[in-house]
Amino acid sequence: MNKLLKYREKLNLTQEELAEKAGVSTRTIQRIEKGTEPKGHTLKVLAKTLGVTEDELKENIAEPKTETINYQLTKQINLSSILGIILPPINILLPWFIMKRKNQVNEITKQIISVQIFYTIIALVCILLSPFISKWFGLTKQITLILLIVSVIINLYVIIRNTIELDKNQKLYIRLNFSFL
The missing domain is CATH 1.10.260.40 (lambda repressor-like DNA-binding domains)
Known part of the structure; x- marks a missing residue:
């Protein structure tokens, strides 16, 4: 007060x-x-x-507001990234839209979106470099498909692991030391 x-x-x-x-x-x-x-x-x-x-x-004319975090909604924001497996930009845009629409802007939701941005950049670079990697190292022509499947599995792991950690300890298990937002 x-x-x-x-x-x-x-x-x-x-x-x-x-x-x-x-x-x-x-x-x-x-x-x-x-x-x-x-x-x-x-x-x-x-x-x-x-x-x-x-x-x-x-002194403390306005006492610092304690940030109230709706962890159920935060888990939904995190799980909405799974739809990005079908169309990669959705893993960023849908959680961002939900975060803004439901007014759930906090460090955890920003980290969720930052992790997805980071994942998308890394996956895109790996997939774009895969033809060159297969040529340089004489690997199979299916390296792009293999990298795509591995990146999807990694993203699923990150999303599910963070959801479990949010449920247990109200924090993210896999997070970045910086934020894109």
């Missing part, structure tokens, strides 16, 4: 009453209670009106 809101409610004042006593607009009180930090004159008059020091009012 916001410090200004706490002090205002402690004195049983409405936003309008506090605004009138402090000589500021009601809109200013609303903005500060939403998280805008008061500065200068506004900070001084509010502190004086509420009978607190400026530092007390300024």
Whole structure:
């Protein structure tokens, strides 16, 4: 809860009453209670009106919001990447769309999409290089198909393993040290 809101409610004042006593607009009180930090004159008059020091009012004016993560939805976002086996861009676009649509933007969902972006880039490079690799090393002509099947199996493993870890420990088992998002 916001410090200004706490002090205002402690004195049983409405936003309008506090605004009138402090000589500021009601809109200013609303903005500060939403998280805008008061500065200068506004900070001084509010502190004086509420009978607190400026530092007390300024410190943690908006307490840090704890990020609420819906782990069921996060697992669904992760599992939606499986559809990318059929059409590779879907393993990125569908989870991203669900993340944005359901307003589930957090570090875990960003990591899920980053892992899929990384997987897609690596798989694409390997498959594009496969004809050259087969020519250089004299491997079978089916190397492209083999690489495609192996990359699908690896992606399935990553998705399923991360889903299991999300279910057990609410974190990803396979993640990157960086994020593309």
